[in-house]
Amino acid sequence: MKEPPRTLLEACLVGAVALGLGLAANALNPDGLAIRRDYFRTAEPAPAAPPPVARQADGAPAPADATPRGKTESAPAESAAPAFADAEEAATAERLRERGLQPWTHAQAVEAFENPMHAAGATLFVDARKDEEYGAGHVPGAWPLDHYHLERSLDDVLAVARDAPQVVVYCHGKDCNDSELAAQDLVGFGVDESRIAVYVGGWTAWTAAGLPVETGPRGGEGP
Amino acid sequence: MPSGLRRVDESGVPLLVARLVVGGAFIWLGLLKLQDPVAFLKALREYDMFPPAHPWLMNATAAALPGAEIACGLLLMLGVGVRGAALFLLVLLAVFTTAIAARASELAHQGSLALCAVAFDCGCGAGVQNACRKLAENTGLVLLCLVVLASRSRRWCWRGALLRGGTPG
Numbered sequence: 001m002k003e004p005p006r007t008l009l010e011a012c013l014v015g016a017v018a019l020g021l022g023l024a025a026n027a028l029n030p031d032g033l034a035i036r037r038d039y040f041r042t043a044e045p046a047p048a049a050p051p052p053v054a055r056q057a058d059g060a061p062a063p064a065d066a067t068p069r070g071k072t073e074s075a076p077a078e079s080a081a082p083a084f085a086d087a088e089e090a091a092t093a094e095r096l097r098e099r100g101l102q103p104w105t106h107a108q109a110v111e112a113f114e115n116p117m118h119a120a121g122a123t124l125f126v127d128a129r130k131d132e133e134y135g136a137g138h139v140p141g142a143w144p145l146d147h148y149h150l151e152r153s154l155d156d157v158l159a160v161a162r163d164a165p166q167v168v169v170y171c172h173g174k175d176c177n178d179s180e181l182a183a184q185d186l187v188g189f190g191v192d193e194s195r196i197a198v199y200v201g202g203w204t205a206w207t208a209a210g211l212p213v214e215t216g217p218r219g220g221e222g223p
Numbered sequence: 224m225p226s227g228l229r230r231v232d233e234s235g236v237p238l239l240v241a242r243l244v245v246g247g248a249f250i251w252l253g254l255l256k257l258q259d260p261v262a263f264l265k266a267l268r269e270y271d272m273f274p275p276a277h278p279w280l281m282n283a284t285a286a287a288l289p290g291a292e293i294a295c296g297l298l299l300m301l302g303v304g305v306r307g308a309a310l311f312l313l314v315l316l317a318v319f320t321t322a323i324a325a326r327a328s329e330l331a332h333q334g335s336l337a338l339c340a341v342a343f344d345c346g347c348g349a350g351v352q353n354a355c356r357k358l359a360e361n362t363g364l365v366l367l368c369l370v371v372l373a374s375r376s377r378r379w380c381w382r383g384a385l386l387r388g389g390t391p392g
Contacts, residue, residue: 007306007307007372009307009386010304010306010385010386011308011310011311011314013304013307014298014304014311014385015291017294018290018291018292018294018295019290019291021290022287022289022290022291022292022293023283023290025289025293026260026287031258031259031261033260033261033264033285033286034282035282037278037282038278039278039282040268040275041278148264
């Protein structure tokens with residue numbers, strides 16, 4: 001009965017060659033994965049509650065000014081805690097807080113976008129979705145930052161994010177954690193975490209609200 | 224093998240059908256995964272199958288599997304090393320079907336749903352799918368792999384066995 005061992009040997013041979021070809025295909029694929037990179041590295045939970053963004057009495061972010069926000073800003077009253085759309089968003093917000101990131105509600109993101117100081121660069125929106133999705137539509141003026149392909153745009157984003165008073169990172173929304181990972185990338189590359197917020201509702205909430213959309217590359221036309 | 228079944232098997236038709244269906248399915252699914260390796264990586268992560276301390280293991284799996292599936296699918300369709308390719312794919316199917324069933328059960332439990340009411344992206348390449356339908360598809364592919372392994376025929380195979388001493392074609 002030599003057939004089974006021979007089949008097993010053949011399966012090992014086929015598997016080894018097929019997996020080798022698979023790795024070669026990945027190496028040649030422009031969207032391929034970097035084998036050694038830890039894509040899902042998460043920051044250690046913050047030892048204390050992160051310094052929150054100053055908020056107005058209604059929970060919306062204070063109008064941005066040209067001065068970077070520091071860690072010395074006063075904490076808002078407990079009653080001013082932002083309300084998230086549903087339990088899923090609230091759970092995501094809680095997770096973000098545990099990781100030392102500031103979760104932002106939809107109202108906060110819209111307020112920052114519509115603030116007249118936004119046009120002057122007070123708030124920098126960063127889109128953490130993949131390139132094709134960014135090209136199909138993004139928050140007007142948002143910078144692309146695909147956590148899985150940082151080499152494509154990290155330098156450009158860092159050049160503006162390091163000096164931006166407020167950086168707002170978003171992805172699809174709710175349980176999508178690409179914005180969280182991109183925010184951690186920015187922190188890792190020297191952007192002050194107290195100036196980084198994660199827009200929890202993300203692209204889903206933005207488009208559901210019928211807010212302005214820019215298509216194509218940054219600075220491209222609206223739909 | 225009973226003589227009736229043997230005659231059917233000797234016709235080469237069951238083997239050919241099994242090779243084409245399994246080969247075609249894996250080429251298709253591999254191509255879908257190859258188009259978006261990051262989506263496959265994220266889906267793999269959801270299964271908690273890999274030690275977080277060794278991220279390269281999950282990365283390498285996500286990087287290599289789509290191409291490996293295409294390669295094995297091509298071997299089956301061309302009729303080269305068919306039993307080896309079928310056994311390799313059978314192992315993959317056994318591992319991932321078990322993982323899909325476990326994940327679907329977990330989601331059903333979390334949402335207080337029936338198993339067949341669960342739909343999620345299993346990372347199989349076709350996006351969000353009904354769990355029961357996916358499990359049924361995988362079971363069908365497992366059975367067809369077993370047909371390839373059990374068949375003594377090598378009709379319409381280019382080089383049915385790669386190693387010396389294989390059943391002649």
